[in-house]
Amino acid sequence: MLVDVLGYVGIVAFAASGALIGVKKRLDLFGVCVVGITTGIGGGIIRDLLLGIHPPVSLDQWPNLTVAFASSLLVFVAHPVIDRVWRGVLLFDAFGMGLFASTGASIALANGGSSLSACLIGATTAVAGGVIRDVLVNEVPLLLRRDLYAVPALIGSTAVAVANGVGWAGNLGLIIGTVLATGLRLLALWRRWNLPIASRLPADDQVT
DSSP: OHHHHHHHHHHHHHHHHHHHHHHHTTOOHHHHHHHHHHHHHHHHHHHHHHHTOSSOHHHHSHHHHHHHHHHHHHHHHHGGGOSOHHHHHHHHHHHHHHHHHHHHHHHHHHTTOOHHHHHHHHHHHHHHHHHHHHHHTTOOOGGGSSBSOHHHHHHHHHHHHHHHHTTOOHHHHHHHHHHHHHHHHHHHHHHTOBOOOOSSOOGGGOOO
16 A cells, blocks of 8 residues: 555655764664664654554554664664765655655544544654654754744645545545645755744844
């Protein structure tokens, strides 16, 4: 099924982003793999808990965990070929976010969730792994920065729910949702789009 393939690709992308940050933070092999694996499967675990799937698929079956581990190990070994580690993190993170937003919404619908729950669970799936990753390495989560992050995820999951509501083929909704979420995130990074912060703050209260 396309949802399974996209799910694995999303795990690879998120695990790679987590492992790259681990390398950037000069963690050892174990630390890099822990951050990578947690980032790769964290969103799926949160999704399954919200949907009442016990135990979560990533903790009950070997493929997800294995894919995340292999991706983390590959990044640890091959990171010198990446010219700019931080740029690589953002690229992998954008793809992982888009893939998880669409697959999370699709899985929510397949498990009897409403369109609203699919939108919210899809967005939660997309951002949870990145939040866990940033917390583990003591960074302010991308979700809480000015970058457009949660908004593209919500748009992508909403596209899947809308496509399902109008009767389009499930795979079409997955593709549209993934392209929308990932494309908007990459476009925001390229054009430096972000959400506004409160105006007229004292200089000491502004975070740079």
